[in-house]
Amino acid sequence: MIQPVVATLRNFDELGDKANDIAVLREFVNSHFNPPGTELVEWYPRDWVDFPSTFLSIHDYHHRRWALHLHRIWRDLCRRVRDDVRRHQDHYSLLYVPHPFIIPGGRFREFYYWDSFWILKGLIFSQMYETARGIIKNLAYMVDNHGFVPNGGRVYYLTRSQPPLLIPMVYDYFLGTGDLDFVMEVLPTLEKEFLFWINKRSSMYFGEDGKEKFPYYQYKARLQMPRPESYREDFELVHHLTKNEDKVRMWSEVASAAETGWDFSTRWFSQSGEARHNMRSI
Incomplete structure (x- = not known):
């Protein structure tokens, strides 16, 4: 956002009915917001080398060549958040994190929790331990500042998380490095994230006799509007519903289905009934 929030909202309100004109709206967006991606800078990972010794364990020539091709992509996908985001967080949808990280690529310019789990495994095999440690620290930074790891690195993802993979990520990092000191450093943050899932995403199932009880965890995003990143799709999804509730x-x-990381697979579709095999059955 180029101008302060108050000024941006005031200028938009002053448009009135003119906001329905696509050309006017486009001009407003161009004059009040920076182009996508400008809040990030490309970053060359300092721990990247041409041929990590771990790749010698890939004996098949074609498989090793393919793996090295993937290894080179790390250089293209590494980003760092501009410090202006830290100083003016209210001007950006991007959440500030202090260390460089790997983006999924394409239109996905921010970090994602679920993606980071798999990215970390690749970084460890590539012996890029500094970058891997930075990614873990970024997620820990989210927990320390927001109480949990959001779905991704945008303010509109603060309504939900994704599968709680931070603890397995730290374990993978320990197996790859043997760095117990780092594990002890982040352990309080891991406990804090675990408490989020206990307090915000767990419930109790009582048996038929009302005495036997079983704790369980549930993906349950508390969002009462379309997801901001998929507003049009979610708005159109409920066109057949008449009641606001x-x-x-x-x-x-x-949003809860998105929190599972499986957004969207047929895993959540009903296999029977009127709404079987479509999104209405989620």
Whole structure:
């Protein structure tokens, strides 16, 4: 955002009905917001080398060549957040993190929790331990500042998380490096994230006799509107619903499905009934 929040909102309100004109709206966006991606800078990972010794364990020539091709992509996908984001967080949708990280690529310009788990495994095999440690520190920074790891590195992801993989990530890092001191350093943060899932995403199932009880965890995003990153799709998804409470429930269920990391697979589709095999059954 180029101008302060108050000024941006005031200028938009002054447009009135003119905001329905696509050309006017485009001009407003161009004059009040920077182009996508400008909040990040490309970063060359200092721990990248041409041929990590671990790749010698790949004996098949074609497989090793393919793996080395992937290894080279790390250089293209490494980013660092501009310090201006830290100083003016209210001007950006990007969440500030202090260390360089790997982005998924394409239109995904920010870090994602689920993706970071798999990225870390690749970085460890590539012996890029400094970059891997920085990614873990970034996620720990999220926990320390927001109480949990959000779905991704945008303010509109602060309504939900993704599968709790930070603890397995630290374990993978320890197996690759043997760095017990780092594990002890982040252990309090790991406990803090675990408490989030206990306090915010767990419930109790009682048996038929009402005495036997079983704790369980549930993906349950508390969102009462379309997901900001998929607003149009979610808005159109509920067009057949007439009651507002039904729309709100649908939006919450869709966001909860996104929290699972499986957004969206047929895993959540009903296999019977009127709405089987479509999104309405989520």
